[in-house]
Each structure stands twice: as C-alpha cells, then as structure tokens.
Amino acid sequence: MYVSRMFLPTQREVPSEAEIASHQLMLRAGLMRKVASGIYAFLPLGYRAFRKVERIVREEMDRAGAQELIMPAVLPAETYMESGRWSVFGPEMFRLKDRGGREFCLGPTHEEPFTETVRNEIHSYRGLPLTLYQIQHKYRDEKRPRFGVMRSREFVMKDAYSFDRDEAGLDVSYQAMYRAYRRVFDRCSLDYIVVDADSGAMGGSGSQEFMVKSDVGEAVVAFCDACGYAANDEKATAVPAPEAKTGVLLPAERVATPNVKTVEDLMKFFGTTSKKFAKTLVYRTDDGRLVAAMVRGDRELNETKFHNLVGATELELASPEDVERVTGAAVGFAGPVGLKERIELYADLEVAEMENFVVGANDTDQHLKNVNVGRDFVPTKVADLRTVEAGDACPVCGRPLGQCRGIEVGHIFKLGTKYSKILHCNYLDEAGAENAMVMGCYGIGVNRTLAAVIEQHHDANGIVWPLAVAPYHVTVVPVMASDAAQMAMAKDIHYRLEEAGIDVLLDDRDERPGVKFKDADLLGIPLRVTVGRKYADGIVEYKERTAEKPTEMTPGEAVDKAVAAVREALRA
Ligand code: ATP
Ligand code: MG
Secondary structure, three states, X not given: OEHHHOOOOOOOOOOOOOOOHHHHHHHHOOOEEEEEOOEEEEOHHHXXXXXXXXXXXXXXXXXXXXXXXXXXXXXXXXXXXXXXXXXXOHHHOEEEEOOOOOEEEEOOOOHHHHHHHHHHHOOEHHHOOEEEEEEEEEEOOOOOOEOHHHEOOEEEEEEEEEEEOOHHXXXXXXXXXXXXXXXXXXXXXXXXXXXXXXXXXXXXXXXXXXXXEOOOXXXXXXXXXXXXXXXXXXXXXXXXXXOOOOOOOOOOEEEXXXXXXXXXXXXXXXXXXXXXXXXXXXXXXXXXXXEEEEEEOOOOEOHHHHHHHHOOOOEEEOOHHHHHHHHOOOOOOOOOOOOOOOOEXXXXXXXXXXXXXXXXXXXXOEEEEXXXXXXXXXXXXXXXXXXXXXXXXXXXXXXXXXXXXXXXXXXXXXXXXXXXXXXXXXXXXXXXXXXXXXXXXXXXEHHHHHHHHHHHOEEOOEEOOOHHHOOOOEEEEEOOOOOHHHHHHHHHHHHHHHHOOOOEEEOOOOOOHHHHHHHHHHHOOOEEEEEOHHHXXXXXXXXXXXXXXXXXXXXXXXXXXHHHHHHHHHOO
C-alpha cells in the first residue's frame, strides 16, 4: 500500500478528551474517530488491526471446536422477557419499537437467543455437546462510557455458548475455552492474569476473568505470588485477622458522642484504633427489604459479596428516611442493638471475632461501647463481607496478597442451568428422561483487547505493535521520494515483501525523512526499511520499531530478514 493514497488522518496534538495512552494514540494515529459518546468508527488502519485481533479470536475458537454463526443484533423483547432480563438490564439496554409498536432491543449479550435456538433444534443427547459462537456488535448504554473503545456503548464481542449434558461435560467445554482464551491473549502479546470472578447472585458454578495488567484498568485484582491465587476484588477473600482477645466481657455502656460521626472522629473520641469499632450499613433491596451489614471500622464492605448473600437482584444504600425509620436516629448512628424494626443483619467474619467494641446506639449522638456478639445481639448470619486489601493473608497459603489493576478483556462463565431452566432448553438422555442442558458462556471484547494491546505496547513516540496484530508489518521509506532511482529500489522492496505475503507500506510521500520516520513511529509499524544515501552502493537500513539504531544490509537481506521475522511472529 502506498502511503500517499491512504486514508490516514493523523494528529500531532494529544486530543483533549482522551485520558489514557491507548485512547490518545488511537485518535492520533488515525485508527478511529468518535461519532457520538461511546460510539466510534474504525478507520482503515484501525480496522486492519481490529481484524487481526478478530482473526486470532476466530482461529482459536475454531481450533477449540466452537462453530461460528451470526445472530441478529436487533432482538424481540419477548426473548428477554422470558428470561426476566428485559427488566434486569434496566437503562443499560438500548430499546426500540418497530412501526407496529412491537418492542425490540439491541442485543447487550446473547444468552437468550442462543439458548432459544438450541432449544428449538436440539432435543436429544446425541446433539450434545455443542459450542456456538459469534463475533458481533453489542450495545450497552453504559453509564460512563470512557477511554475510547475500552468502555464504549457499541462494541464488538466474541460471545460463545456451550451446551452439555451435565457438569462434567461443562467442565470439558469450559476448559477448552480457557485454553483458547490463553492462546488468544498470548498471541496478542498481552501480559495478563486469570482471576476468579464473582458468578453473581443468580447461580453459576464458577467464573474467571482475563485481566490485562494496567494502571488504567477499572478492575482491582488481588493475587498471591507464592501460590498463584488470583481473584478480582468482588470475589477475593483473605484469612480473617482478628485482634487478640482478653476473654473478659465488659458491661455494655451508652456514651454520648455529640458530633462524632466518622471513624476518624470515633478514634479520636475513644482514643483507640478503628479495629475497635464496627460499622453498620443499611441497604435496600429491589424487592423492598431493608438489610444491614457490619464490618470492622478499618474494613470496607464488599457490596458484591453482600449482594450475593442477601440474594437480591439490586441493592443500594438505604435513603436517609429509611435509615432514620429503622434506627430511630440520624444517619451515622446505626448499630446492631435496639433497632426499631427487625431487619436482616449480616456480620463480617472479623466482626464475629471482636470483643468489647463500639457501635452506633441507634440514637442520635449516642454510641454503645463494650458491645459483644452473642451477648448483645445475634446476627442473622456471619459471613465474609469485606473487601480484601494488599497485605492481607492469602486464603490458600497465608502469605501476603498483592494488588494490581487490570483491564478485563475476557470472561468465561459456568452458567449451569440458569438459562436452560427458565427457557426450557432440555434434552432427552439415553433413558428417555428430560434434563436441562448445562451451559457456559464466554466473552471477549475485541475492541477492548485491541486497546489493551496499545496500552501495554507503546512508548513516547507512539504505538509499538506486536507483529501479530500490527496493521502493517513493514514500512519502506525512501528518503528522497523525488529521486527516481531511490524510489525504484523502494518500490522493488515493497513489491518483494508484498509477494511474500507481508503487509507492507511504501511511504512514497514527498516529505522530509524526519516526518516519515515520526509517522512510522506514531503508527507503530514494527519494521522499517529505509532506502537512503547508500542506496547506490546497494545498501539499505533495517530497523525494528524499538531498536536504537538501524542496521545496514542489502535490499535482499532486508527482505529476507523482515519475512523471517513476520513468519516467526505469526507462527501460531
Ligand atoms: P465490565 O465489568 O468491564 O463492564 P462486563 O462484566 O459487563 O464488563 P461481560 O458482560 O462479561 O462484561 O462481557 C464480556 C467482555 O466484553 C468483557 O470481558 C469485555 O472485554 C467486553 N466488554 C464489556 N463491556 C464493554 C464495553 N462497554 N466496551 C467494550 N468492551 C466491553
Ligand atoms: Mg459491564
């Protein structure tokens, strides 16, 4: 491809709306343009890179035995009403009506249509196992679209769904996807970890996320270098670290604490550490229940764990009015003893181990001290409810956990019979008995993966594409485009590389070499062959994007070296 003919609108300035490197570079290098908030067009160079990631995903799905099909993006409401997700998705779902007033949505994820399709066509164990996938646009009206295609409202997902006879079959299908995902992200040269993830309140027997390590990632991950344990912060657990006990329970005592509200205020007032307090937080579930959670003063409540424990679809902090009614006090003085209404009260494992501690008294400007679980109140249930912190003890081996941020690029999920039961996706076994199919679902964000590659592979001058996903592998740069002989040699190299199946650019623009080099670096083309001063002696320069200096060689050697490098990198 000749650069002079390309549609390649690059930008020198850093676009003000882009906060992270990948977003900035995707705009500056002319890979994409914004059409609306969270909605992007891929331009030719960006689309080439996108298609390379997509091809890797497709090859690995096919290799794993999954079969590709394509569902519509416009889906009738009934499909999601039957499963209940028409309401669960809430405002994140894009909804529309046809001219007859029938309701549709733009598919945010496709468990329902895949399950329906298999339900309608497969009735016997002979048709199982089966893994189907598609690579298709998804639509989610995200609350906070940001970071370009990392969190957009229209994005491409590879979504796969497996159908098995039983849990053992699901394990096999799931492992095949796990291996395929590893190969996909390895081939994209990503540095990632696989973490245990929350599988939600509604069941599912396991789930893992593929997290690309990055400071700009929205997810927080806890990991153990010693034993390999890794989980996202919604799921991560740690060994409880209770304070030493005296065994002497002191009498509970009411203390006036005017204007003492925060944990810091309390520490000052009582002259102790935050480990001597327990926070009581009141939440409202979508089915109208008020529920309370207690964690130690130095800990954070993990809303996902709490959510799963109370079994609600949605959970939000109770309104001040609700809190006042339940506690009989202003917000900030809730506690487990003497609530005005009987509500479910859940205590974290560490709270259950506390002794003579301080809680809100359910009375404005009052606290209770020397409170003890069992004697003064009995929680509905004691469970792990806190968010893990760096340095906490690993739940597997006890060593200190580390923490990092990650970009979730893929998610694999054992659904079990959640959808097959609701949507009646059954099969008859050898004995003629009807069973629900056991399902898994598996997603990869293709655009997000592409952005994550750039996030991990760039420098001050621009993108540094790994060869496997580079839109072009090589750029051939004649230093003086007006020099016919120089240009002829450049064209010959370009031709020979193209013949060898290499994706190659010829920068034939009548620009200063500095400009061409800068552009090649911004675009991130991994290999550069420069035809310059010494061309008349049969010498060109060969340079890798990240190499300090070029190496001189003959045009033939440069072609061979580039071809060998690309073939080596693309060997899957
Ligand atoms: P997140 O927690 O980031 O919102 P999710 O749990 O909603 O992700 P899934 O429903 O599991 O994501 O979707 C599968 C994959 O699709 C994700 O791993 C991610 O790579 C991609 N993805 C999800 N939402 C978006 C989005 N808004 N923009 C781009 N990619 C997305
Ligand atoms: Mg999401």
